[in-house]
Amino acid sequence: MTSLCRDCLHHAEAAFRSCPSCGSGRVVTHAELLALSIAHVDCDAFFASVEKRDDPSLRGKPVLIGGGRRGVVAAACYVARTRGVRSAMPMFKALEACPDAVVIKPNMAKYATCARQLRAMMEALTPLVQPLSIDEAVLDLSGTEALHRAPPAVTLARFALAVEREVGVTVSIGLASNRLLAKIAAGRDKPRGFAVIGAEARALLASEPVRLLPGIGPAAAQRLARAGIVTLGQLGSLDAKAALRFGEDGPALAARARGEDNRPVDPVRETKSISAETTFDADLATAEALEAPLWRLCERLARRLAEKGFAAGGVVLKLKTADFASRTRAARLPTPSSVPETLFAAIRPLLAREVDGTAFRLIGIGAAPLVPALGADAGDLADPDAPRRAARWKAVEALRAKFGEGVLGAGRGLRPKR
Amino acid sequence: MKISVDRTVLLKALAHVQSVVEKRNTIPILANVMLEAKDGVLTLTATDMEIAVVERVAGVEVSRPGRTTAPASTLYEIVRKLADGAKVELDHKGGDAPLVLRAGRANANLNVLPVEDFPSMTEGKMPHHFALKAGTLRDLIDRTKFAISTEETRYYLNGIYLHAAESDGAKVLRAVATDGHRLARVEEPLPEGAAGMPGVIVPRKTVAEVRKLADETQDEVSIHLSDTKIRFDIGTVQLTSKLIDGTFPEYERVIPKGNDKILRVGKKAFADAVGRVASISTEKSRPVKLSVSRGNLMLTANSPELGQMQDELDEELVSYDAAPIEIGFQAKYLTDITDQISEQVEFHFADGAAPTIVKDAGRGDALYVLMPMRV
Numbered sequence: 001m002t003s004l005c006r007d008c009l010h011h012a013e014a015a016f017r018s019c020p021s022c023g024s025g026r027v028v029t030h031a032e033l034l035a036l037s038i039a040h041v042d043c044d045a046f047f048a049s050v051e052k053r054d055d056p057s058l059r060g061k062p063v064l065i066g067g068g069r070r071g072v073v074a075a076a077c078y079v080a081r082t083r084g085v086r087s088a089m090p091m092f093k094a095l096e097a098c099p100d101a102v103v104i105k106p107n108m109a110k111y112a113t114c115a116r117q118l119r120a121m122m123e124a125l126t127p128l129v130q131p132l133s134i135d136e137a138v139l140d141l142s143g144t145e146a147l148h149r150a151p152p153a154v155t156l157a158r159f160a161l162a163v164e165r166e167v168g169v170t171v172s173i174g175l176a177s178n179r180l181l182a183k184i185a186a187g188r189d190k191p192r193g194f195a196v197i198g199a200e201a202r203a204l205l206a207s208e209p210v211r212l213l214p215g216i217g218p219a220a221a222q223r224l225a226r227a228g229i230v231t232l233g234q235l236g237s238l239d240a241k242a243a244l245r246f247g248e249d250g251p252a253l254a255a256r257a258r259g260e261d262n263r264p265v266d267p268v269r270e271t272k273s274i275s276a277e278t279t280f281d282a283d284l285a286t287a288e289a290l291e292a293p294l295w296r297l298c299e300r301l302a303r304r305l306a307e308k309g310f311a312a313g314g315v316v317l318k319l320k321t322a323d324f325a326s327r328t329r330a331a332r333l334p335t336p337s338s339v340p341e342t343l344f345a346a347i348r349p350l351l352a353r354e355v356d357g358t359a360f361r362l363i364g365i366g367a368a369p370l371v372p373a374l375g376a377d378a379g380d381l382a383d384p385d386a387p388r389r390a391a392r393w394k395a396v397e398a399l400r401a402k403f404g405e406g407v408l409g410a411g412r413g414l415r416p417k418r
Numbered sequence: 419m420k421i422s423v424d425r426t427v428l429l430k431a432l433a434h435v436q437s438v439v440e441k442r443n444t445i446p447i448l449a450n451v452m453l454e455a456k457d458g459v460l461t462l463t464a465t466d467m468e469i470a471v472v473e474r475v476a477g478v479e480v481s482r483p484g485r486t487t488a489p490a491s492t493l494y495e496i497v498r499k500l501a502d503g504a505k506v507e508l509d510h511k512g513g514d515a516p517l518v519l520r521a522g523r524a525n526a527n528l529n530v531l532p533v534e535d536f537p538s539m540t541e542g543k544m545p546h547h548f549a550l551k552a553g554t555l556r557d558l559i560d561r562t563k564f565a566i567s568t569e570e571t572r573y574y575l576n577g578i579y580l581h582a583a584e585s586d587g588a589k590v591l592r593a594v595a596t597d598g599h600r601l602a603r604v605e606e607p608l609p610e611g612a613a614g615m616p617g618v619i620v621p622r623k624t625v626a627e628v629r630k631l632a633d634e635t636q637d638e639v640s641i642h643l644s645d646t647k648i649r650f651d652i653g654t655v656q657l658t659s660k661l662i663d664g665t666f667p668e669y670e671r672v673i674p675k676g677n678d679k680i681l682r683v684g685k686k687a688f689a690d691a692v693g694r695v696a697s698i699s700t701e702k703s704r705p706v707k708l709s710v711s712r713g714n715l716m717l718t719a720n721s722p723e724l725g726q727m728q729d730e731l732d733e734e735l736v737s738y739d740a741a742p743i744e745i746g747f748q749a750k751y752l753t754d755i756t757d758q759i760s761e762q763v764e765f766h767f768a769d770g771a772a773p774t775i776v777k778d779a780g781r782g783d784a785l786y787v788l789m790p791m792r793v
Binding site: 380 | 567569570571572573575596597598599600601667668669671672773787789
């Protein structure tokens, strides 16, 4: 057994409950502690933590991040979670469970800045960092011992302390031999956790419900349950042929249930689509009412495209009606673009065709296919102004970066005064 | 309604009107042709709500005037398969009664739909009027229609932009089409009456129909138009079409001004060579590279899968006297343009990445702009 103190980084070949060096109780103990090198890093209630960091008066209060009454909870702090609030819960339900919660509109720009800072810190540990979302990443620390003069576990504990000190949020870390187990480990000791899964993986997973596996949703779980499979142990014991009954991915699923996963950590994994969407406080039905949020989404999409170095080869409009039916419509762009005006011009006629008196609760826009930003917005014979629109958008973004979001914008993006 | 008409005459009229009828229709009556018989004239009307074609057939024996609507393509198919020289009788007792077609010993009962339901494309006032020779109209269409765009996003490019303009001090009628990659601009002396016309975008389907009809006449075609509609009177056919409601781009700005590297090359030899080297590139989006130097033109195409091919043009066919240049174009775009040119093709280059002007060296009334591809 090896134990590591996560506060003073003291580690030794022993199993101790509190650190013999500093007395801290934050000790992690595992036989393979110093040998494992795949880590899953997940921020704890990221958006809420950032807001609490910036406003100390929120400490100890339940904080929810999310849109207006109709939106969903994008993040709930741990105080709110003790009252039963979860991410992705409709806001009105969250407020029923936790009426005294402080609801904060998400400030994505701020979270993105924070996330970039975190990303940079991870990339200082290893080049093999694969971001999974804004606040989650998987890292392969194999072969970094010489560089950091410490085994991966120690490097990670040091990283967690540095994040708390420099970024002001906490992370939970899962350390294991592969990505799947690392992810599961990261979820076992939240918040501010550090969990390790080694050779005991299969035994550990055996009694867990199948839903624990990423990729098994309610529908898949139901299908498995009909076949009498409710635990990962049952699923893992299926041989390849038997597993095929559950589809092409069956055998892979069975392997995962045994804790096997050979996906590499791939720092340049392809981004497949970039999108933005918003849920309205009250249903909207007219083109005029829908175009204002659509314009703001075009701006958001343009910004995300720029951040990731992509342009849109086409646009996808997504609408959700008041009775939750989804509609998606797509159009190819004549030349790739990452400028809101051009995206808006392409998506506006798609919206016009859907406006038929139906009330919509959500609108979204996506870029698909994604193409490299290089050569985008060059315009063509029928659109010689494209480069000027791109230059104008760049100028607007530069001004906004300097003076704030509100400094300059198109009239069509203004919110009506209530 | 009861009439008797020559099969050949009826077939020709049906052919004209049925081609605007959409093959798949959600509104049943749009699949029908309206037939009206009165005073020795049979009038046939078909529409897809964007275009309406009306044809008047004179010299018809009308024994009982009247009107009804019947399935256009079925009627056309039946009449087409009747013996040449047959006399066709169309008999409609009125109301819901079927339209009875008799020819020799063949007869058909066709279901009808009420005339009252047939949509009429109200013409409204068409204040502008001018006439073009059928040959001139064909010429304007042929030399521009290949550049019409099919993309949905920029619907205002889905037609030919027809407007009055001034070119080197002369008043002209201009037809312009572009899909963003190439642009065709063709002009004719401004016909009388066209001076005050608004710039209008004539939709692609209308262009195709008018072009077909213009083949059948040597007479003048009379054109009436307003801001929203255009009407062509071609022989016995009257075609009315809605116009595309949009703003055509300011195309003058994309026509390069200072392109001073001029290549003249024999059209046939050039088009043949483009066709030859392009056969190596299965993907139509791959470029043919033109390497031009003093008195020399080399064409190259390559495909990563298939290989590479080049061809060089005879020296006496090539005239070029400027700095060497390498530039790539889509093969199809080159031949679409050379198809409109008779003897000598004239290229005006700026550099390998800038829009290039292509002209017929023999005539100044047509100008094409081509965007190069990276090679």
